[in-house]
Amino acid sequence: MGGPPAGGMPPWINAEMQKGVVARDGDIWISVPVKSGTNWMMNVVHQLLTGGDASFETIYGVVPWPELTERPGQPVSEVLDRIEAMPKDKRRAFKTHSAPPDAPFIKAGTGKDVKYVVMCRNPEEALVSFKVFLERHTDEFQEMWQVPKGALTRPDFPTFYREVVEAKEMQGMFFGFLASWWALRNEPNVLLLHFADMVKDLPGGTKKIASFLGIEPSDDEWSKILEHSTFKWMKANESKFESHPHVSVRLLEPGAMIRKGKAGAAKEDGMTAEISRDLRAFGSKILTDEAAMKWLYEGGSV
Numbered sequence: 001m002g003g004p005p006a007g008g009m010p011p012w013i014n015a016e017m018q019k020g021v022v023a024r025d026g027d028i029w030i031s032v033p034v035k036s037g038t039n040w041m042m043n044v045v046h047q048l049l050t051g052g053d054a055s056f057e058t059i060y061g062v063v064p065w066p067e068l069t070e071r072p073g074q075p076v077s078e079v080l081d082r083i084e085a086m087p088k089d090k091r092r093a094f095k096t097h098s099a100p101p102d103a104p105f106i107k108a109g110t111g112k113d114v115k116y117v118v119m120c121r122n123p124e125e126a127l128v129s130f131k132v133f134l135e136r137h138t139d140e141f142q143e144m145w146q147v148p149k150g151a152l153t154r155p156d157f158p159t160f161y162r163e164v165v166e167a168k169e170m171q172g173m174f175f176g177f178l179a180s181w182w183a184l185r186n187e188p189n190v191l192l193l194h195f196a197d198m199v200k201d202l203p204g205g206t207k208k209i210a211s212f213l214g215i216e217p218s219d220d221e222w223s224k225i226l227e228h229s230t231f232k233w234m235k236a237n238e239s240k241f242e243s244h245p246h247v248s249v250r251l252l253e254p255g256a257m258i259r260k261g262k263a264g265a266a267k268e269d270g271m272t273a274e275i276s277r278d279l280r281a282f283g284s285k286i287l288t289d290e291a292a293m294k295w296l297y298e299g300g301s302v
Helices: 015-020 038-050 076-084 123-135 139-144 157-165 169-173 175-182 195-200 202-213 219-228 231-236 273-286 290-298
Strands: 028-031 093-096 115-120 190-194
Touching (some): 038 219, 123 157, 123 273, 123 290, 175 273, 175 290, 190 195, 202 219
């Protein structure tokens, strides 16, 4: 069946590549771990930047992901040159699953005016969703990368946790991610959000992001922004969130990206009490601040 690729991460993820992006004033980095609302946050930021755009074909066409190698052997310069060619009269937003130092970070007042919108999710919810997500990568995409389907999937969640996730680098995606951003949470160009809080109050959370980014939409724009940021709208337009304009084969099967859009449902997808205890015990060795750990699992004020 085979274990996960070397280093625990799929070979199409190259965190080093994004460090080559040349910063511009106004840039926005959307930093979110896997299955923690990344596409949702990409869409919210895009809606705010455009006043409620529904015409984009794919979110990756308007919010690039400079951490993704689009095909085996692709030169890094191909991705970076395309990003550098983006219009200079519009603010850019980028996706990353990384946190500093793997993700580029510019401290406020020391260089370009760059802002960081960071969102985390209860790791139990993220992990069960991650299992399903990996299963929904197409055969064509995995064949292109010569990664057997069984390398990253298992028939049930306990086996997936034990053989693919447990005690591997993958757990750093959640606990190590927040440990890095938690130390920067009071920086004026960092906004730390929680998935559960956005689910509870999408209008309030979206307005907080708008204020942080210095965006003041009109009433008409607000109506469109909030409509297009809902789970209902994204689910009805899920094809916009499942394709990549520069990947030659279909990356995901239909329905893979926009699943439930809710919090507190980890048990539905296989999380057990034993795994929950083990995950938290392991995570506490990485994320040692008790307040940070409590916030990661529950959300609320930072």
